[in-house]
Amino acid sequence: MSYKTLFGERKVALRDVSLEIEEGEIFGILGPNAAGKTTLISILSTLLIPDSGSVSIFGMDAFKETKKIRERINMSSGLNLPWSLSVYECLKFFGMAYGVKDNRIEELIESFELSEFRDVEFEELSTGNKQKLSLAKAFVNDPELVFLDEPTTGLDPDVARKVRKKILKIHEEEGITIVLTTHYMAEAELLCDRITFLNHGRIIAEGTQDDLKKIIxxxxxxxxxxxxxxxxxxxxxxxxxxxxxxxxxxxxxxxxxxxxxxxxxxxxxxxxxxxxxxxxxxxxxxxxxxxxxxxxxx
Amino acid sequence: MFFSSLQKELRKTMAFAYKNIIMTRRNFFTVFETLFWPLISLFSVGLMGTYLEIGENKLAFIMIGAISLSVIQLAQLDVTYVLLFDVWSKSLKYTFASPSSFINMLMGSWVVGIIRGFVAFLILSAFSIYVFNLNMLSIPAGALALFLIGLFVTALLIGMSACILMLIFGRRAEIAAWTLTAIIMLVCGIYYPVSVLPFEFRLVALAIPVTHFLEYFRAFYGFSPTTSQPLAAGFGLSLMYLAIFLILSEWSLKRARKNGMIIKLSE
CATH class of the missing domain: 3.30.70 (Alpha-Beta Plaits)
Structure with missing residues (x-):
């Protein structure tokens, strides 16, 4: 999968990437920096259209039935949310933007341990709390499929552990399909049912942890x-x-x-x-x- | 089914009004945008007119221009802010990853623009009555309403074009949020009738809807419009541009998804 940059230059970010994600699993995309993980997740979350290839989500063409798909998915990628909105306002805004009523907001605030920071503006939050809010936002529309791009990068070990526990808990309780990228192998071992290794834009291995260990x-x-x-x-x-x-x-x-x-x-x-x-x-x-x-x- | 989906679309649209209201409220420059610069502009234009002894009608002519400029600039800024706030927060990808459409975004922010523009109009009108004895509110309510609708539609069109430019050229096009109105106002005869413009510029002026809205309103002060039906010309042109800009916005959004502009604007 390649795409044209603003200056018409063709950037090959992914090559011959083909994968199938099962409903209800936690699927990990692993790889070093610049492996193509974020590009892949951007394509899967309908933000980027590659100039070749296809993506099917819930049996629908991701580039044609985008709106229908977006209503059933969500994502968390990086620590940037509207800076002037408080925790509550941010979740309310995204809830509305997904067309859902705001009865899930309080539950999410409590569940992600953000009650104390309910009225604190995003830019005033600590990195850990920004990450928690970004994750809470990813569940605001009760999605069936969630993309989490490096959910624990830059977090203290203690906060990272809590975030991993939270992801596992939500997955167990709600059976949501989760696709996450990480370059922490231990995180992938703890969270993922199946894993694909990306390097230089190519899948170099894929399978369960046991399958992958057999490689060596x-x-x-x-x-x-x-x-x-x-x-x-x-x-x-x-x-x-x-x-x-x-x-x-x-x-x-x-x-x-x-x-x-x-x-x-x-x-x-x-x-x-x-x-x-x-x-x-x-x-x-x-x-x-x-x-x-x-x-x-x- | 229809009502539930309509409700959903309304909620999505209001999401962007909600965000703009909060971000505008917390933006220190809001007071300057809404009051300070419009009042400074109105005051200086009014004083200049008084000093030049241009007479009551001509003073009304230029003050209508000054007020319209402020109203349009404010309302279009709100439309542009729907992208700008996200670009500044680097959160654009989250907005575009939601099922809200570009139209939801534009409409939601336009609502805030209309409210802010209307508040500014009332304050500026009150100020012009009090200081310069020009009562714009004495014009028949229906005509005033149509004029204001024309100004707000113009603001929407300018805001849309700034958003489209940003999706195409990225951060380099941010400046369009502040310059487009000025460029259009230069041609559409904000402080002078378009008849004083060179022929080629006059043709351009006649292709801009706000030229006709201004002429319509100024007719109440005794100035003859260029066309016999300025309102029809203004709204007709607006509809045409609206259709063109809607197509362009869809195209620019698709292009931004293809060349990674949305991701780039979120970094």
Whole structure:
């Protein structure tokens, strides 16, 4: 999917992107900065029309039946809302703009813990509260599908945790389909049923978390923390069951079929560096590992 | 079904009136826009006319122009603010992601423009009665109403064109919100009859609806209009431009969705 900029220059933001999102799931779009996540979400939320390709939402053509679709969807993207409107006024305005009555506003204010800031203007709110308001606004029309563009970027860890909990709660209670972009792998692991990895505008992998972990072929990772060491090399090849080894941030990471089974072999392998070993831990392989592996391959 | 969908459309339209009212109320410059500049303009034009001893009718001529200019400028600013407030807040994409149409936005903000323009008209009229002994309210109510409707329709057209320009050229076109009225007023004979304009400019003037609305109203003060039916010419032209601008606004919106202008104006 590409589009023409103001100066007629053709900007290719997405290439051969094809995906299907199931009703009621939380679908994650992951990728580094400039991967095309926001462009994709802008297209899906009907704000951007690509010069080729099609988008179907609720079985309707997103570029032809835009109004009907917009009544059933909503979005939160970035921390910008009309600056002079208070929390209440902002939700009331968007409620009206979606053509709905304002009986949901008080409920949303309470549910997103904004009661204390009900009459505070948007520009006076903290970043966390601005994000909460942006999320509350995304639910003002009782949507069936919500697009959340990096919902926790720039938030304190504590506020980010609360926001994730809130998203999960709303999803569980109301069964809303949620499409979210993030570059936090842990966030995607916690929230998403299915995930697509975008890089340079292309989908490089898609599936459930388990599907994606299979890409790197490893179930666990054994992390050996080292000190005072810059490079490392092994005399012999790693035995079977150890799929790959990485050295990053003074940590030696072994991707293995089973941490429990392979730990003895790993200890043997790192024997020459034993004096530098600070500790060994076994963890389940995570999405970050998948992402790094995919980025390497790309 | 029909009434529920009508109610829904009304709610959407009023959303933009609601937003404009709040943002206007909290905008420090509102007082300057509504009172300060219009009064300064009226006062200086009135004093100049008095000093030049141009006579009661000619004084009425230029003061009608000064009041009309202020009313149109105020009302069109409100229409333009429907986009400008969002552009300044970088929240335009949220507005365009809602099911409200461009027409809902324009109509909602126009309502506020009409109210603000009408308040300014009453204050300026009272001021001109008190200071310069010119009573615009003595003209038959129906004629005055038609004249005001003409001014508000003109404001809508100017506001629409400023919005269209912003969707096409982005922030560079913001200045249109303040300059379009001045450019149009230069040609449409705000302080002089269009007959004094060079021929080519006169043709342009006759293609602008407000020229005819001004001529219609000034006829009550003894000035003959260029056309025999100034009201019909004014409203006829307005309808034509309205149709053209509606098509252009749909086109510019689609273009803005294609070239990413909406996203760009939200960054």
């Amino acid at each position: 072929g490893a179930k666990d990772r054994v992390i050996v923390e080292l000190s005072y060491i810059d490079t490392i090399s092994f005399d012999k090849l790693p035995p079977e069951g150890i799929y790959s080894v990485e050295f990053r941030d003074e940590k030696l990471i072994f991707f293995v079929d089973s941490g429990e089974k392979r730990i003895k072999e790993i200890v043997k392998l790192i024997e020459p560096y034993w004096n530098n070993v600070k500790g060994i831990t076994v963890e389940e392989a995570n999405l970050e590992d998948v992402f790094l592996e995919l980025a390497k391959r790309a």
